[in-house]
Amino acid sequence: MIRTHAPCARLLAASAILLAVAALTTACGSRSRELEPGTYRAVLELPGGELPFGLDVAREERGVVLYLVNGEERVRVTEVTVADGRLTATMPGYENTLTAEVRGGKLAGEVSLLRVGGERQVLTFRAEAGRAWRFFAEPSTDNADVTGRWSVTFTSDQGNESPGVAEFTQSFEAVTGTILTPSGDHRFLAGEVRGDELYLSRFDGASADLYKARVDADGHLVGQYWAGRTGHQTFRAERNPGAVLDTGAVETALKDPAASSTRP
Numbered sequence: 001m002i003r004t005h006a007p008c009a010r011l012l013a014a015s016a017i018l019l020a021v022a023a024l025t026t027a028c029g030s031r032s033r034e035l036e037p038g039t040y041r042a043v044l045e046l047p048g049g050e051l052p053f054g055l056d057v058a059r060e061e062r063g064v065v066l067y068l069v070n071g072e073e074r075v076r077v078t079e080v081t082v083a084d085g086r087l088t089a090t091m092p093g094y095e096n097t098l099t100a101e102v103r104g105g106k107l108a109g110e111v112s113l114l115r116v117g118g119e120r121q122v123l124t125f126r127a128e129a130g131r132a133w134r135f136f137a138e139p140s141t142d143n144a145d146v147t148g149r150w151s152v153t154f155t156s157d158q159g160n161e162s163p164g165v166a167e168f169t170q171s172f173e174a175v176t177g178t179i180l181t182p183s184g185d186h187r188f189l190a191g192e193v194r195g196d197e198l199y200l201s202r203f204d205g206a207s208a209d210l211y212k213a214r215v216d217a218d219g220h221l222v223g224q225y226w227a228g229r230t231g232h233q234t235f236r237a238e239r240n241p242g243a244v245l246d247t248g249a250v251e252t253a254l255k256d257p258a259a260s261s262t263r264p
Helices: 006-032 247-255
Strands: 038-046 049-060 063-070 073-077 079-083 086-090 097-103 106-114 120-129 148-156 161-171 174-181 184-194 197-203 208-215 221-227 231-239
Touching (some): 038 106, 038 208, 049 208, 063 197, 148 221, 174 197
Antiparallel strands (some): 038 120, 086 097, 097 106, 106 120, 197 208, 221 231
16 A cells, blocks of 8 residues: 655645635636626726716626716716726717726726817726715714705816806715806716715716815805816805806806816
8 A cells, every 4th residue: 555645645735725726816817807797986086086986887788888877867888898807988979988907896997088179188097896885985974964055156276256056955964966157067966975074076978076065164165176187176155045147157158268167
């Protein structure tokens, strides 16, 4: 009878385990490059911080389809290609693109936005599967109430002022709303209130909007707004149930958009 020495037996057993682990790692690595359907928490990096939005991945008859989710808004993206662990998508109606590497339920890449004059604005993008929260994983329970209509005054980095009207709906910490401005409306904003701070965002394939504000001691909203990588304004808002956008300001903005807007 042939006997195997104990050290040799242990070595053989260890080798078998290593081979099994290597095979499992290879198999998992292969699967990790596949874009799995489901809900992802996606973010773009702006100078003001993370701009979060919902991203749903679905497999339909024609192939992979993406949905950009902001509150009740679901923008359907059908020009999608997934190959060799790389996702490429073109936004509907625009020449804006999203490209990302797929790695085990996570996406990492960039969004390229075509701006006036043909310039490209590139924003860092990442997403993680299985996460549905927007700004904060754990909601706060003691929050300010921002429900209602507000008169807004925006101030550009050059000191130019322009009016706006905001209307928010709030359920517990969750907030959705619209902000009307002379140069365009920021609709389907979604986010939350955390204590006395308000966070709102939207990415619909064309616009990348991020709002951060706080409710001050007088009940006013004071904050900042970022549009893409280069647009920035501060703003102040006060409650006004009868607030309407000044048509004169709208006409002025149409004649000279640079005077009242920093939207990219």
